[in-house]
Amino acid sequence: MPDRNRASFRKVFARFQDTSLRGSTSAHRPRWRVALSLELVVLMVAVFFAFTANGAFWASVKESGVLSGARELRFYIGVTAALVGLHALLFGVVLNRWIARPVLAVLLVATASAAYFASTYAVYLDPSMVRNVIRTDTQEARELLTWDMLGTVLLMGVLPAAALWLVHFPRVSIKRALLRRTLFLGAMLLIACVGVMATFQDLSSLMRNDKALRYLIAPGNYIVSISRVLSEEAKSPKGPRQVVAADAKQQVHAPSTKPHLLVVVVGETVRAQNWGLNGYERQTTPQLSKLNVINFSDVTACGSNTEVSVPCMFSLAGRRNYDRENIVGSESLLHVLERAGVKTLWRDNQTGCKGVCDGLSFESYRKPPDSSLCDDQACRDAVMLQGLHDVIDDNPGDTVVVLHQLGNHGPAYFKRYPEALRQFRPDCRSADLGSCTRQEIVNAYDNAILETDDFLSKTIQMLSQDTTHDTAMIYVSDHGESLGEGNVYLHGLPYSIAPDTQIKVPMVAWLSPGMASGKGVNTACVRSRASQPISHDNLFHSVLGLMQVSTTAYDPKLDVFSGCQTTAGASP
Template sequence: MSTAVPVARTSRLSWRQLRSWRPQISTEILILLSSAFFALVCNGLFWRSAMATNPGNVLLAVSLFALLLSVHALLLGLLVWRWNAKVLLTVLFVTTAFATHYMNSYNVYLDADMLRNVLATDHKESRELMTPALILPLLGYALLPTLLLWRVRLRKRSWGKTLLWRVLLLAGVMLIGGGGAMASFQDLSALMRNHREVRYLATPVNYLIALKQNLATASPIKRQPKLPLGTDAKATPRAAGSKPRLLVLVVGETVRAQNWGLNGYARQTTPELAQTGAINFPDMHACGTSTEVSLPCMFSPFGRRNYDEKQIRGNQSLLHVLEHAGIATLWRDNQSGCKGVCEGLQTQHLDDATTPGLCADGRCMDEILIDDLAAQVRAKPGDRVVVLHQLGNHGPSYFQRYPAQFRQFVPTCDTADLGQCSREQIVNSYDNSIRYTDHFLSRTIAALRGIEDYDTAMIYLSDHGESLGEKGLYLHGMPYAIAPEEQTRVPMLMWFSPGFAADRGIDLACLRERAAQRADHDNLFPSVLGLMQVKTAVYDRAQDVFAGCSS
């Protein structure tokens, strides 16, 4: 009994001491501690990728730590002050926890394009990514450092002393960074020269710089109305009594060429399309690795060859040129919007529809896009171009992209947390969603056959591909310069009704030969103009896949 009392008192005293623990430190020390935490704890993928280029090089590791510490300390030294330190660092801890989790889980590189994808993600996509796997990262990377942060008292100083200490901090970390760079200059320069992409893995500086770039381009002051494009466009006059033409452009989502049955994939993921006589393009390449990049690019005359994001986003799109020519357009969307491509034009958002059998739990199957299609086409006279923007294969919830009857390849990955599934399960779910896209496209062709008062045609083209575990990569959005072909090679096919092919004078045998050659997103803009016989100065015959195969 006599020994229990001191132990109990000691425990009570320790608990009291813990509760009263409120160390006082300067804001500069807090910045250094936070920078060290980010550099050592939150950059696992950076360390794995950087050190894989030179395993066991201790000096390189020390140099990289010095650089990471100094870069983050410089950035925080400009942003963090006593009056905003706790709130701002709390936001950074939480945001970095999310970034670290998704980067580690999917080998994501956070550049400006990837962050734009994140910022453009709608609440439905965000909800799918909120899985139980987030709990531990949020506890370790966010909750624990935030609790410690709010226990700390920050030392008060006069403005004069504050500025002096801040200058000393910035100068000191610059010396640390410079010393670290010089200590292993040869290895560091080789790393930056041969593996420049690793800079997109340094968290949180990667997303902070990317955020600055996105805010600069999205600024209301800098953002101007889209510049007119192809205002000289004119449609070639048609013979009297000709049927109007209807072209349906289906923009696929996250379908890669490697798993496309018509391209010779080991599995027949496109059995219904194989029966339609559609013309398949097996060597098609995307303009980007994300919807945010590819969609504006593929509807632009500027394209990937002379890629200029400012020019692409600042000018009107293919749809505007068609409108200038008197061809009415319609964008039907089952995804997250047209990314500016259909700005100011007729648009229908169908992802929130409640059609029984097609929609449930706030999502719709892609067949919603052809529901009531004929009536929508006939709402305006003359030639029409209708774009159907699919939900398609958008990951990681592949299992939610197809109805139960298309669960052909098993076992499947029935969760958005891909880390809980084997690669076989992930691929099976992905292939099932392609199988449903095959059905959707076949149903679209059947619907077009039924619109007999129009000559009809369909072009299907996916926006980008997807990584399914190759080289440890998942999903998409890699910087284009280092993106694997799983993210840049996509399927494309075309179908024409007999009336459309005859009226337009398309030599289908010639087109099948052309389809065997390399093609890319840059071909879409001029090919649609050529197919719809629109004359304009922005038309490039050299990029038109129909040139030489039509009258």
């Protein structure tokens, strides 16, 4: 290579080295970008979160009434400082100039969404709620996308996230970068400690009395909850489920009886307070009231959301011995029934069986089939009855069918019922509950219960016309719903603070004459005791007793039919 060319090459290479070490200068940086240190941007984002994303937290503190005057002002200043310091400390530990923009952009959009749901519906983003969010499908998520939500996320999330791309992070030497980051982290730690210490007495008292309050602090709430969920999922056993009731076996039916068919209807989001059979001021169960059903009027759910309640109600542990890891890692009631010789089938118009029917027969109607009961988004629950008897007739023995309803799933209650059942008006015709009055929301919700009443009546009619089986139905909702009481909507509050509107649910049983006589059940006796408190914990043992499955795991005290039987039909 000629000397002249070598010299030119050295100059270009030297210039490249100089640029890579010092970063692009203001002369090389696009004019529309502003040079800011990463630490300053992190601090700005932390301050932004503290003042814009925690409205629900501050509102709950205000409503608690424990602070006033100078104490209240000191609390606000101290906690705000602590929030800024802790979040800036967290971001400062994990972020660098290469990943800062995308990570902060995601956090801004996610936090805006979290803040919207917390402020609008009083949603607490604890691990249980995060599991619900993770397992939400596109159909369910689409109903939550209202113009109000989109506007909030655009203003408080998307636009600030876009502004990050107006920032340029200048490169500095490693020594200087480490020194600056160390000083920044130390300063944020100091600010957080001062903020906590200045309000420690009030803050510790508040958190001790309302432990769930921390799940309103964004974005730390969902960051911590996601971390816990991922950690729990990683620790979850990957092998076979723990065997439950290993000695389960069917008793021999009396020669005069037919094969048993039990339909268990898992309701969705129906609360006891609006259930007509419970004495609600409106008759929301007109068809059931004309049938010979047994209504249990004091029933407590295992959880305030589907992700908790459904696995729990089909477990041996139940709420009284609640341990999520044990429940998801153990066999459900359906696995016990199958091993004992009872055929099971789960038909689903929701987001799955939550592990209850893993490895067993499962049919989903989440993707609408070609039926007059379906539109392009969802199906009426009655679609699960179509062709059901053909499936049952293929099995000559005892059968348990679970029908998992879409029911009263909100906030788009108006989509859950046809025009013919639009009895209570004016009803809220929007998924944006903020655009409706509370009475309009209640009207739409009650209309949706009329649809459940119609569905259950159709189910009983089908079972009563069955000439090949002794039949029965048990209906129980998975959890309730808040309709604006205390400015709380929907469901999913942490169980420790969940109101009765979210955990008190309806439960109904119906037995054909053949099932009642074959099992020796005195339905009048059961009806006379139906006002006594029971819970989801009773389902496991009541089904075992009704299907005459014998096992040492069976507890007659938790069987709602036990104690009302003749000797011939005594429980297993």
